[in-house]
Amino acid sequence: MHSREQYLDLIHDAIKALELPKNPAGLYRPITYALDCGGKRLRPTLALAAAEACGLAPELAINQALAVEIFHNFTLLHDDVMDKADMRRGRPTVHVKWDENTAILSGDAMLTLSTIILAENAGETLPKLLAMFNKTAMEVYEGQQFDMDFESREDVTTDEYMRMISLKTSVLLGGACAIGALRAGANEERVKALYDFGHMLGLAFQLRDDWLDTFGDTAIFGKSIGGDILNAKKTWLLINALEGDKTGDLRRWLAEDGDPEGRIAAVTAIYRRLGLDKACLRLIDSYINRAIDAVKTADLPAEAREFFIELAEQSRERSN
């Protein structure tokens, strides 16, 4: 198996080598900007590692890995328009740097571009790759729709929340693994094991993101803490806290207008009082364990199993 750093090099080289047309610049420049965003490149890494775990040189799965990364960045581009988010990874979002129309149209082009690249050198694996890719894409849209629906609902349950993040975030990590495996011509059993690994890892990842947004360290997390609280975003923490809010204390704090710092501190204290900080970490651990279980007994080379297990273990304590 290659190392994560070697996969990253492959991915960055492939992004650099992407030859987009120069014109119309208004369509193609935002795509280059969006792809040049840094980020962990977790999804294409999973695709390459899954391909190699199933016996294919990762260089031969680079198009499929890139397709997943372009798709992911397309969803970020459109989500940022829908969520009116101004910044992403320390830079202005596309609809701020250009405008909304640019973000919509360049996003559309990224979606089509991802399908074009998915098909490159896919050979006989194309039908299965495309089916997995498209199924995953539809689920991601469903997740985003549920997430938006939750904004105006007060009765969201944790089950509904887990289903939402499963769709919006986790299936794409599962899909990335499955796409790498399918590109390698893997059998159903291997594809399923790797899909499950990515899916469970994705759930842990999103819960950890939610946890870090409240309990993280700004300097390490790279963005300010408490944004979810100020937006009263229906995260696992808030949904559970609302269920435990018998006195109405939490609802009063959420409805406050002034002093954001005070509101973040008060809500965070409520979470701690209810033991939700630790309960969330336990839940994350359980999904990490389920991810590890999915590959531990799978019919994969020992080296590959170790790669995935190490990647999952690192996610347990992730702080950015």
Add this chain to the structure above:
Amino acid sequence: MHSREQYLDLIHDAIKALELPKNPAGLYRPITYALDCGGKRLRPTLALAAAEACGLAPELAINQALAVEIFHNFTLLHDDVMDKADMRRGRPTVHVKWDENTAILSGDAMLTLSTIILAENAGETLPKLLAMFNKTAMEVYEGQQFDMDFESREDVTTDEYMRMISLKTSVLLGGACAIGALRAGANEERVKALYDFGHMLGLAFQLRDDWLDTFGDTAIFGKSIGGDILNAKKTWLLINALEGDKTGDLRRWLAEDGDPEGRIAAVTAIYRRLGLDKACLRLIDSYINRAIDAVKTADLPAEAREFFIELAEQSRERSN
């Protein structure tokens, strides 16, 4: 060959039989709404006719025809957001009936849905179908980008305009024909002849649309006349008139604020004085002739050639 009415029946039955999930309703209902829009269904008709012309029962190309129609309606959905258009075919647009986020996300889902359906029963023709479909999609986005770029430019030439409508509108009519032919396993020569037919027909179609927006009959055209003039939209008519506007008369009228009726009448009179109404009709005729030439000598059954020639002849005098 089937008749146009028979193709329409096939298309409408296929749209009715589309089984979309019920939930989340906010994602899927707008898709049903957008597809239930009436319209001429010209693109899927071309796909079915091209498939039959190349020896395939049109029923076997219905998925590919539907894919093209869903793609087309996705572009309308996003274009309407970008152009801030409130009405489409006599009904509120999706972003008016729901909201912008719904139009963006449901549009994304339609694009993925179109690729899913394109692949259904495609068998060995999938790689070529997908390549043609995706290439055409990228061109459509480029056309939309050029169209938006033109809004802030005063020096657009007729060559640039023709290239823009070729990308934004015509390649999809060409692509629809090619996709039908490719689905039937046609050879390159037939695919090219049918693509050229659709492409040239598409240029004529868009020019006719521009012409009708100024010189059409509201009652028959189905929308009010003069919208392009009021928006100073860079159409073939306006670009040519601006080149002939030595006195600055036209620019003064376009810059006027008051009395829309007066402005429409004055600009229309200028177009007529410059002979542009007739010149535009001659240009439309020349593209219809080129469309007919593309199929007249092609290696297709006589009945198929006649179908396409009749369809082109009907477009010559189209008034809605």
